[in-house]
Amino acid sequence: MMMRAGQALLLPANPWFIWGTLIGAVLLNMLVHIALLGRSPWMPDFLAVTLAFWIIHQPRRIGVGTAFAFGLVIDVHHGSLLGQHALAYAVLGYLAVVIHRRVLWFDLPRQALHVLPLFLxxxxxxxxxxxxxxxxxxxxxxxxxxxxxxxLWPLATVLLLAPQRRAHDPDDTRPI
Structure with missing residues (x-):
């Protein structure tokens, strides 16, 4: 795949970091749900954003099955209808896999517009x-x-891609 002009060459994503961010997003969702604002319907779903991000950026590591499993965890924690979040996350994961190649060609604001229908x-x-x-x-x-x-998509992209942007073995003689 050809890279856009000005796009940084990224290191491979560390699987421990991917799973750590997903578990961190689950914990953040649980923390927000326990807090006073957690019951508010306008609160964003941090796990959905993190799942969509990793499915779009690493579709061979994180997929629909992972999204379904995390959805069951959220269903159990919220005490909601079993399968409600699991179905939503699985469909979100499938749609993210469908558009993952297209989304990466755009800048962050346009990426956010592309993932908005997925969240809807x-x-x-x-x-x-x-x-x-x-x-x-x-x-x-x-x-x-x-x-x-x-x-939240641009912020999540900047934060979750930060470990991959560091120079692998920088020196003055290599152009990359």
């Missing part, structure tokens, strides 16, 4: 599952969560 679909699936279970509508403020997740 994931939240719509959760709303539909809740509605079918009889929980009712979460309110209009729930429509803000996918937008906040898309706004």
């Amino acid at each position: 679909v994931a939240h719509a699936l959760q709303w539909m599952a809740r509605g079918l279970a009889g929980s009712g509508w979460a309110g209009w403020s729930a429509l803000l969560a996918p937008g906040f997740e898309a706004l």
Whole structure:
């Protein structure tokens, strides 16, 4: 695959870092859910952002099965309908795999616009599952969560790609 002009050559992603960030995102989701603002429907889903990021950037390491498993963990923690988050994350993972080559060609703001529909679909699936279970509508403020997740995309990209941007063995004689 050809690189865009000005794009940095990245080191391979460390699997320990990938899994550490996913577990950290689960813990952050759990912490936010326990806090007062956690029950608010407008709160972004940090695990969904992290899963989408790693599935787009490392589709051979993190996939739909991983997203489904983390969704079950979140379902158990939230005490929600079992499979609600698992279904949403699995569909999010599938859609991220489908667009992973296209998204990487764009700059960060356009990437955020490309992943916004993925987050909308994931939240719509959760709303539909809740509605079918009889929980009712979460309110209009729930429509803000996918937008906040898309706004978090550039920050997540900068933070999660930072360890890969360091120079491998820099010296003055090599151009790369």
